[in-house]
Amino acid sequence: MVDVTELVDTDALASWLRTQGMDGEITEVTPLAGGTQNVVVRVVVDGRRLVLRRPPAHPRPNSDRTIAREITVLGALAGSDVPHPELVAGCTDTGVLGVVFYLMTDVDGLNPGEAVSPEQEASEQLRHGGALDMARAAARLGRLDPHAIGLGELQRPGSFLERQVPQWTKHLASYDEVPDYESGTLPDVDLVADWLEQHRPPDAAPGVVHGDLHLNNVMLHRTEPRVAAVIDWEMCTVGDPLLDLGWLMVTWPEEPIGMSAGPALSALGGLPTRAELVAAYADAGGRDTSRIDWYTALAGFKMGIVLEGTQARAAAGKAPAEMGRKLHEAAVGLLGLSGRIARGEWSIS
Template identity: 30%
Template sequence: MSAIAVVGLESAAVSEWILGLDLDARGPLRFTRAGNGKSNLTYLVTDAAGQRWILRRAPVGPRLASAHDVARECRVLRALESTAVPAPAVLAFTNDAEVSEAPLLLLAFVDGQVPGEVGLDPAACSRLTEALIASLARVHDVDLRATGLDDLAPHTPYAARQLKRWRRQWEASRTRDLPAVERLADRLEAAVPEQRELALVHGDYHLLNVIAAPGGETIRAIVDWELCTLGDPLADLGGLLAYWPQDADARAWTVPIQRAAGFPPPAKVAELYAAATGRDLDALGFWHALGLWKVAIICEGVRRRALDDERNAARTGIPPAHAVEDLIARAEVLL
């Protein structure tokens, strides 16, 4: 049976690679797009016996330097196998050009629910919020030396690195002039807090990047580690709040659910994190604003990649232009 064409993959070559691994995979293999696919492309791989795996690769077409690094994601996930952090197991990695034009990462399939994509009752939302914070605390507790991740990124102040990097990202990916983005960057630069510790930072921790048990009691896997780095752990909490479900009247592109569904307000999320980690949250307003600024730039990058090559568009479509302005407006009131 001939392989069915799928965006971003040479199905026949990739099938041959997977079938040659020690996975007891049985052909033919079927590849379908999975997840929202706003950044790296993700595929569900199913074999003739119904076994499932997850495959990751960078977006098709041109991409920004250092972005969408699947090899880096592979390194982080392998390092996390010895920790308490819930993450999918790495099964194989290849950068063989005869298999794929871009490196491929094959992961174990984790059964569960992506909270941002399913309806949850209020009790499940409460349990899930506590599980999210418990899992985030585990990320920030990772021993960098023991896992070999101590050299994953520079040990210089994280906020300055983020501002420099994401200013470049904005210039490289913007689709129009939007002075408010630069004005907010200037305000952030002037408000950078002192960095007190260095920890593993997921870099994109939110409801669409975790797989939870159906009742929300536990997080079975944290996914999408391509932005993982070393930095201030409050950056992850600020990022989580930047994506946190909004009131019913908010025009939020980031997570397609509303706080009315049962999720607690941001202040409660912060309170749970403080209780779980004992960390001082005085600088959280800065990191929340920085998180919103980054999400706005990510949103613009998603738009740019989809407009440049429609094969990169997520199944939920291209985010609207106003999403960037909305995110910047939300950040401005936090500084």
């Protein structure tokens, strides 16, 4: 395991912070839980608790680009009604820490994948309400005009939905080039790909898509039934915001399981059902949810392929073997759930 202090040169960081008008002493650098794809650490600067986010010890080819995207997105969300960490400073100069990185506020909340507060543990209503607010947060995000807030550059030409299956099928095939990676172990890939293409909805007006919205990527308020912040914006794009709701569906800790997120919270029970989440999303002004099964199948297809990338990296010795195995199992579950939708064996409605 890499020592986090080797990934954050505090002298270089302090020098850069001075150029940003933050002339303070760094008194703490502490790794935070989560961050399987990137490094997340708490740094205390002149007594102020901040969070630094940077690529992993073995950066992927697009690592700096995705962190730079997060800097852009968090800056654009400032002043919106979407709960998010406040961007403090972003650095795209790789001469400082060797990679792109940024600092954000340390949100006063708990990640339900890691911990719950005493109040959440004692109150089913608090757990239910806080989890339900994720759907409302997704609806608020989807209502933003990406061009009005400066995110128009994230929109690629052409149809967002039309390019999904070809893009992710090609991405999965690229893993075959990794030495020692065993391909062909994900279920129902061809079945789901064909079904998605045959049942694709028409394109809707573009909106902001978080791209990885699930219980492990939020901070819930400790004592109030609401989301304190949506985190991990590295997959944010401009496209069809209903994909975020599909992402919630396929990762929700309710049978049938695709990938079960938020284990610390879900272990206590009392969470809303998928149907309740869909209703809350609609009630909060979200988009038409009549095709939510399709978006759920797409979410499982895409997320499964993304997670399988860690298995490929592990095969190449660039990620821990245990993490690769764990995420491969999650990918199998995700493709399996998408396969059930494609075969007509399960529906949210």
